[in-house]
Amino acid sequence: MIVMDLKKVEHSINLIRDFIESYNRVAVCFSGGKDSLVLTYLTLKALSEVKSSPKIWFIVCDPIPIEENRGFCQYIVDKWNLNDYGEIIWYEDLVKKYSKIDFEIAKDKIRCCMELKVKPLRKFIRDENIEVLITAIRGDEHHERAKESEISPREDHIRLHPLLNWSLIDVWSFIKENNLPVNPLYFKGYLSLGCKPCTKPVTSGFKSVDEIIEFLRRGGVHERAGRDIDKERVMEILRSLGYF
Template structure:
């Protein structure tokens, strides 16, 4: 598919999500390039169907995020007038063994607070920036999944990294300054470095190899 065809498919999926789950649907916005594309497209869909409706965005702040990502998040949220909900884990980071065990770390700092927030906010569905080519586990996933109590949609599932950057440039979208410093995928500071040959080569390999298990627990 061409990028134009992928964009059309993504918009159709979002309209379907809107029909099924309503404007209370939120974007799981990390501040990264992929979920920013989803956020931009979702704003357009909402503006068409529900002019003036609040654009809900759910952001997970583990306490270990890069300052540049947090600055970008807050600046864009103000600029675009987002209904931003920032979720934080109920963990004492001064005592927590960060990155010692990637499964436990992702569960305690990401999955548990994320699921708690979705339930507390009563979100029927969450739109994510998950792409099939990021990880082998993500390649076989459907674009819409039931997570027991809410659904998750990956409207840009077929997009490539090049597609995402092409869209950013064509649409003149903003992005986090870390991308200009050699980062291709942004996560928590202890588990993220500047990337090498692969987009996620800067990520903790143990976590990447455990993606199937993390997904079963509720990870994006």
């Protein structure tokens, strides 16, 4: 049995808490995937310790979500009462507000991610004067993400990556140990979740979190194997433009 390193958990909660306590306008990204589920859970833990009253936003789901993911996100928003902690902003609504879809979705990966993911987020950060954006990227997920730091200064905000040093197994172990709800798409064989046109299942599916962990422990397949290969290749360009 793999047990999660409590020091890592404590460090992540402290990082989130210290920034939330020090700043007034903080946004947290919750895509519905396993990493951002853990991030959201840790954020709620951190918020329970925060003495100040910052304005919090939860940026929920993906620009073009898989239908079941939208449902799971709504389930978490309701189950964890995210409305009580901050304002819920659906990524789809950011796209409607800030982007114009006058191109073929997912044909040109850079343009698509730029128009649907990067631009709306940038404009939201600018319009709402977001000081800190907290995301759930992990270093072992992609070599471009491994170059990041936990505290990443950007032109107009600070990006915080509390899970940067967590492994994939850490995330699933944490989900299991804390009995967190699991997005049903993982049981259908998805290992990583993103926008519908660029995300595919890579296994025949799992019956439980234990099975997922066991599969990964044995080597399994790469976590992002189900993500569009063209997009994976241009990750460096996308990240330089503000994609996370």
